[in-house]
Amino acid sequence: EVVLTQSPATLSLSPGESATLSCRASQSVGTDLGWYQQKPGQAPRLLIYDASKGATGTPARFSGRGSETDFTLTISNLEPEDSAVYYCQQRYFWPLTFGGGTKVEI
Amino acid sequence: QITLRESGPTLVKPTQTLTLTCSFSEFSVSTYGVGVAWIRQPPGKALEWLALIYWNNDEHYSPSLRTRLTITKDTSKNQVVLTMTDMDPVDTATYFCALRRVTETHLFHPWGQGTLVTVSS
16 A cells, blocks of 8 residues: 655645645655645545646646655645645555645645 | 535444445446545544445455445446445544546546544444
8 A cells, every 4th residue: 555644744834935745655656646625624625636737726826746756735825715734645556545634724 | 517415324323334325416427437436534634545436337445444345336326325334433434425537637526525424322
């Protein structure tokens, strides 16, 4: 099973700043990784797929990069509405696995 | 607009079997490349993928729960059903269903709103 380790656990930033979230895979998953945003009481929402491609409706301030075992999600020019927990997920191996999440507080 | 909605009991007793239904619209689970998955999230914890069924009846399960899970689809009703046997309090979680299309993002998009299932005597 591929273990995805997200860091940091919590990120506290101010509006207008940038956030950099990390997701590290226990083995290479190529670029078969995505990112989700989950706000309190809501279902997760897909932000990024294939490591760097924005899903429909994803604001341009969200960007992803990385390959193999190291991935990052960057949120530029943070807005209060970006407060949420962000999860990475790999689709390269069965079973499909998620990271433990990073909470972003604005 | 594609929507999914989970339904089922909110409270089950330990050792009972849980049956959850995912009802969806604006897509068919018989269309090439379409899959419907179940994912759960214990209160305050991370997401855990449980099971997935594809248009071609291919099924995949979480190895840690494989012996307790069964996923089925009813194309005529636009539904996917998950059964989980021998429920335990640690299975208390919000259960989500989600669409996966191998012809598009290959990830879960969109998701249902989720249904909270509590396991308690």
